[in-house]
Amino acid sequence: MTLNGGAPAALHAERLWFSFRNHDWVLKDVSLAIPAGKHTVIMGPSGTGKTTLLRVLAGLLKPNQGQVRVFGQPTQELKSRELSALVGYIPQQLGLVRNLSALENVLMGALGRLADSKALFGLFPRDEMDKARAALEMMGIEHKGSEQVFRLSGGERQRVAIARTLLQHPRIVVADEFASDLDLALASEILARIRRAAEQERITFIMSMHRIGLARQFGDAVLALRNGELAPGFIGNEILEIPSIEAPV
Amino acid sequence: MRSSFVLPISAALFLLAVLAHLGFFDWARLSRGFRNLGILGADMVPPDLGILPVAGAALWETVEMSFAGTLLGFLASLPLSILGTRRLFSRWVSSLARFIAAGIRTIPVLLWAIVFVILVGLGPLAGTFGIAAYTVGYLAKIYADLFEGTDPEIMEAVQSTGASKLQLVRFVVMPEAANAVLAQVLFMLEYNIRASSILGFVGAGGLGFVIQIYLQNLDYRRLATVLLLVLVLVLLMDGISAWLRKRFLLSAHAA
Numbered sequence: 001m002t003l004n005g006g007a008p009a010a011l012h013a014e015r016l017w018f019s020f021r022n023h024d025w026v027l028k029d030v031s032l033a034i035p036a037g038k039h040t041v042i043m044g045p046s047g048t049g050k051t052t053l054l055r056v057l058a059g060l061l062k063p064n065q066g067q068v069r070v071f072g073q074p075t076q077e078l079k080s081r082e083l084s085a086l087v088g089y090i091p092q093q094l095g096l097v098r099n100l101s102a103l104e105n106v107l108m109g110a111l112g113r114l115a116d117s118k119a120l121f122g123l124f125p126r127d128e129m130d131k132a133r134a135a136l137e138m139m140g141i142e143h144k145g146s147e148q149v150f151r152l153s154g155g156e157r158q159r160v161a162i163a164r165t166l167l168q169h170p171r172i173v174v175a176d177e178f179a180s181d182l183d184l185a186l187a188s189e190i191l192a193r194i195r196r197a198a199e200q201e202r203i204t205f206i207m208s209m210h211r212i213g214l215a216r217q218f219g220d221a222v223l224a225l226r227n228g229e230l231a232p233g234f235i236g237n238e239i240l241e242i243p244s245i246e247a248p249v
Numbered sequence: 250m251r252s253s254f255v256l257p258i259s260a261a262l263f264l265l266a267v268l269a270h271l272g273f274f275d276w277a278r279l280s281r282g283f284r285n286l287g288i289l290g291a292d293m294v295p296p297d298l299g300i301l302p303v304a305g306a307a308l309w310e311t312v313e314m315s316f317a318g319t320l321l322g323f324l325a326s327l328p329l330s331i332l333g334t335r336r337l338f339s340r341w342v343s344s345l346a347r348f349i350a351a352g353i354r355t356i357p358v359l360l361w362a363i364v365f366v367i368l369v370g371l372g373p374l375a376g377t378f379g380i381a382a383y384t385v386g387y388l389a390k391i392y393a394d395l396f397e398g399t400d401p402e403i404m405e406a407v408q409s410t411g412a413s414k415l416q417l418v419r420f421v422v423m424p425e426a427a428n429a430v431l432a433q434v435l436f437m438l439e440y441n442i443r444a445s446s447i448l449g450f451v452g453a454g455g456l457g458f459v460i461q462i463y464l465q466n467l468d469y470r471r472l473a474t475v476l477l478l479v480l481v482l483v484l485l486m487d488g489i490s491a492w493l494r495k496r497f498l499l500s501a502h503a504a
Contacts (some may be wrong), residue, residue, distance in 0.1 A: 060405060084411030095406020099424040108420055112411020120419050161406075168410050 009069075009202045010036040011057060011170055016066035018056055020050075026052045028061070028228040034069075036171070039198065039205040041219030043212065047226040049144055049206040051092065051176050057206060058174040064106040070172060084112040088203075090167035090175040093164060096149045102160045103145035106132040109167030119201075125175045128167070135163035138197050139190075145151075155186045163196055175207045181215065187211075293473035298313060303473050304459055309458040313454035314376045315441040320385025321377070323434050326350075329385065330392030330473070331418055336404065337396075349393060354386030358444050362453035373454025380441050380448075391433050395426050431497055442486055446479050 011034045018027040018073035026049045034040050046049050057062040057068055059075035068075045070086045078086070088109075096105050109120060110128045118124075124132075136142045149157060158179055165173045179187035189213060198205055209215045215222050224231050272278060279486070332348035356364075362379035369375050389474020399422050407421050419477055456475060464471040 005412070012301070036431060057455050058409065080408070084409060086407070089406060089409040091402045091406050093400075093402050095400075095403045097403060097421055097424050099427055100420070104420075108407055108412065111413070111416045111420070114416075116415045117412055119416055122419075160323040163412070 001012075002093070010071060011059060011206065012069045012072075014066050014069070016053075016056055016063045016068070017050055018061065018063045026228050027056065028226070030066075030225075032223065032230060034204060034206060036204055037199075037202070038220045039195070039207070039218060040056075040221045040223060040224045042206065042208045042225055043210065043215055044208075047212075048225050050225055053174050054174050054206065054208055055089075058087050059083050060089060061227040071101050081112050083111040084168060084170070086171050087172035088168045088173040090161050090165060090173065090178060092176040092180070094155055094161040096160055096164075097149060098150040100146055102136065102141065102152065102163075103129075103132055105120055106135055106145075106163045106167055107152060108150035109135075109164040109169075112168065131198050132163070132167050134162075135166040137191055137229075138166065139163045154181050155190060157194075158182065158190055162190075162197070166197060166203075169201070170203065172204045172206065175205065177209065178207045180210060184211070184213070187214055188217060193217075202204050276429060289469060290311055292467075292469040296473035297468075297470040298474060299308070299498075300459075300471050300474055304456070304478055307456045307459045307475075308372050308478050309450070311442065311445050311457075312482070314373050314455050315380060315438060315445045317440045318445070319434065320378045320443050321381040323388060323437070324488065325381065325385045326388035326392060329389040331422070333389060333393035334396040335443070336399070336401070337414055337418065343393075344408060347390070350386050350389035350393070352386075353382060354381075356386075356392060358383040358441075358449060359448065362448045363451045366452050371452040372456075376445055376448040376453035376455055379453055380445055383444075384437055384441065388437060390432060392426070394432065395429050396422050397435075399425050417418025428497070432494065435493060439483070439486050439490060442482060443479075 009092065011032075012041065013030060013032050016027050016030040017025060019025050030053060034072075042050055042053065045087055052061065056063050059070075059078065060067065062076060068076075070083075073082075073086070075087070076081060104122075106129060107124050110132070114124070114128075133145065135141060135143055136159075139162055140160045141156055141163075144152060148164070149160060152160065179190055182190065194205065197203070205218075207218065209218070268274065273344045282396075315480065325404065329346050329350055333343050333350060337343075358379055361382045362376055365375035365382075371377065403421055403425065407417060412420065446456040446460070449455045449459065450461050454459070456479065460475055463469070463475065474475040
């Protein structure tokens with residue numbers, strides 16, 4: 001399957017079915033292909049399976065049927081470190097370690113590249129430290145590096161989480177309900193920064209959101225998930241477009 | 250009768266029966282007890298401060314034993330509790346680690362002290378090991394439960410950076426639990442200071458030996474001095490741990 005004139009899709013999900021312990025299907029035959037560089041937003045009412053879909057796409061959950069390929073490689077066949085070089089994941093509550101500093105949290109993005117022996121003593125190579133500071137700077141909070149995460153505001157935490165995935169150098173970042181708790185102006189500013197960083201680092205973002213204005217600002221494509229099915233259609237009164245992405249059969 | 254009354258009423262009846270069996274309603278005996286309390290109190294004053302050098306040395310030994318025993322036990326409890334964390338290790342490994350901790354915990358600290366008196370001979374070294382052993386059993390269980398409660402979202406997020414199991418422990422599990430880990434060590438230290446003041450009863454060093462001798466000799470004025478020293482020590486420990494808590498733990502409550 002190729003898109004964009006022969007380039008393989010950055011992420012290609014094929015006929016995903018998923019259920020927790022054989023209860024009702026959470027995902028029903030979901031297929032999608034996301035070209036590299038095409039930031040994609042997934043919308044849908046709560047409880048519709050967005051988080052589950054994102055976790056399956058990120059390789060954190062194994063689908064009952066179907067498969068996800070990232071740059072042609074099936075996620076289920078990749079080792080944890082191989083997967084981490086391709087896909088970064090930011091959960092809804094961001095998954096930051098509250099008692100550690102912003103800089104330490106960002107440095108965790110490098111763990112997949114480091115041997116246990118040094119990292120365990122908190123010794124990170126100088127170039128990783130420099131990259132971590134650069135990532136914080138790119139998100140506009142370089143002055144908060146030594147601050148413990150629990151002292152940071154909501155918006156600052158979002159930036160730390162993004163900086164952590166930037167340090168990870170993945171090709172794709174999957175983020176759940178990103179910027180949902182922030183006021184519109186702040187969310188918009190952070191999303192603009194993410195777009196700049198994504199272009200610079202050649203990362204494709206896949207995010208779930210519930211605010212359509214932000215979705216349109218950020219996404220090159222918006223998908224709708226309803227009752228576990230990918231559905232072009234309506235959310236509220238808005239018509240969602242799915243430009244240039246066709247669900248492969 | 251409404252069913253909601255059944256439990257409290259049967260508990261009350263059971264309590265009465267047990268108290269009767271234990272001799273609680275033997276009024277003659279109880280009144281004799283009150284009289285003896287007066288005599289004991291009178292015999293204790295004034296405390297004999299002449300033994301302060303002896304008792305002070307024994308007290309210091311008790312402090313050394315509790316401090317070293319608590320720290321050794323704490324260090325040993327960390328790997329055991331990490332192995333006992335089901336989220337990190339397989340069911341087999343974690344069950345085995347938890348079983349070992351439970352086995353150690355089953356034996357009270359006084360029995361551990363006796364075991365170590367047999368193994369390494371009389372004196373504070375046996376007491377130190379005894380305290381360490383009991384501390385391992387207790388902390389390993391508490392910590393394993395604590396580590397298991399680490400927010401799964403944080404675990405998943407950091408795991409997805411390609412972090413190894415050890416790195417997860419170092420960068421997620423430990424920092425997230427740090428406050429509770431410190432609070433439990435302080436609690437254990439306070440507990441061990443009280444507990445170690447009786448280990449001398451079985452020859453494992455510290456104040457207990459002195460207490461036992463004064464008790465046997467009905468030397469209540471000297472006993473009173475020792476008990477006062479223990480009181481001062483416990484109050485001092487309370488103060489120190491309150492200060493440590495305030496210094497290191499308060500910040501976490503802002504989260």
